[in-house]
Amino acid sequence: MLKNINRRPLLLGGAGLIASPAIVQAQNWPSGPIRLVVPFAPGGTTDLVARLVADQLAIRLNTPFVVENRAGATATTGSQLVADAAPDGQTLLMSNIASHAIGPSLYRGLRYDAVRSFTHIAMVITNPSVWVVNKNTPIQNLADIVRLARAQPGGMNMASSGAGSSNHLMIVQFARLMGIEYTHVPFRGAGPAMAAVIAGQVPMMSDSLPSAAAHIRADVVRPIAMSSAQRHPSFPNVPTFREQDVDLVSTTWFSLSGPAGMPPAITERLHRETMAIITAPAMRARFAELGGDPGDMTSEQFTQFVAAELERWRPIVQASGATVD
Template identity: 60%
Template sequence: MSWAIRRRALFAASAMVPMTVQRAFAQAWPSQNIKLVVPFAPGGTTDIVARLVASGLQERLGVVVVVENRAGAGATIGSEAVARSAPDGYTMVMSNIASHAISPALYGHRVRYDPVRDFAHAALVVTNPSVWVANPNAGLRTLADVAAKARAPGGLDVATSGVGSSNHMMVVEMSRLLGVELNHIPFRGAGPAMQAVIAGQVPVMSDSLPSSVAHIRQGSVVPLGMASAQRHQAFPDIPTFREQGFDVASESWFGLSFPAGTPAVIVERMNRETRAVLADPDIRARFVELGGASGDLSVDGYTDFVRREVAAWAPLVRASGASVD
């Protein structure tokens, strides 16, 4: 019997445990540290969001929430590790658009988890738009400059946080709109990718806004365009892609998910505690500073959200022709 089948059997069995027993189990939870796996390298948006919400959860739960970075394979390595973990409420993953919506379609049979069935999705934490930035010495200031460089001999290198990220899909879509293949340079997280851009090793990066915010404000990178429906309230001087003639909009999302089979009362409590953290004015203000919008969904709401994202992205990934080496 495969691990996935065993986990679904355990999930079914846990559903038959009397609610009084589940409540008693939840009352003793948490009694030890909770591990939050970030399936990207340190320094990127997923990592930034995870550490912010972990700090708030620690105060409310009274235990340490340990952030562990396990990057690789479009965020699927860390996510698979959590899917295989004991469903005892002490291991979560920072579920996101890459690990749970794009990479399962992009990597196909190499992804050994189902993004819906193999997780107990607890809470949506934040959503945010994508932004393209460039090294100040690259001679790029607008998306028109990007188009001109991409069509010149040698083309244009564009860094992302990794294969399977929403920002990778942005590169694929821009290649389609430009009619020329952009040179996708994937890294093991937004942090390493950004450092390569700042160092001048790669001229441009397709990124999620939170991991670019500090660098934009410091002037270490130049913003080229925001992939939002309208200009962002925190960055009114950055034009959207659509304003510059490219009909592209992209929004990343990040949440908390346990392995399937985790007692429902624990999942529900994590949802309540997370929403309480996100309602804190300081946390909410911090997310606004980072260009994100705090989530506020129930357990069922977040589960349905993930299910819709999977259904929406799978055909788009296939239609894009994007593949992994």
């Protein structure tokens, strides 16, 4: 005689067992090309790092990655797009200090929460900023910038990748420390800003080192100051701000995030694959060449880091007086 059998489905994978929807989703992932949204224009550090990582993730996950540039509103336009996307692991974001530490304090009408609206997957790279000038200017150091700014009504033009970016706020901090006026010239990304400096449309810009590195090595711009605490080993001839009697140290960061609510199995797989990519000797060497260091955080640590960065930058944004409705 047959005994009664409990026919409730088991929520575990295995032969003859019914898996939970989340497990089924993770097992079937990726289900097609993965979209990686870059919230800045092509040519900047965010775009550069995104494409390096996307190329390797495509190989490791055996699926195409489509890098999509959605510039605007200090990286918040593209970030909002990802926050609104389905949390299925098919849409990801190259998040960064602008989109998740600065933008939320700058844009009063922002709809996303930098921590709760996203699944924060992995820190990818951290790096200092560098100030570069057009080679035809007489500027050789920070003292020259101060002198020229004081000699011009309204100060001098200083470019960055966008209003409210970390490099814009470096300009704000520098001007406050030196007691000078300036005119900020924001661009929709570091690439267009660098092109304007090279063409002589603006005399200088504050840029993240990875996006400026190739231009410095090609000798098409002149680097005058690095925001690291010590001279960077890849650019030993570039003095720091502190060496030039300006107490300013700043680090920017670039990372991988997705919409809130992504299945843990997909998040863990993406974190594992990303860490394998950025810690591989070839990628470490490439990051060093660009002037950056690979990240070293769990997903949980990275989420806590974002929350801490949000609090750290809020008073700096408030002190700058910069707000956008």
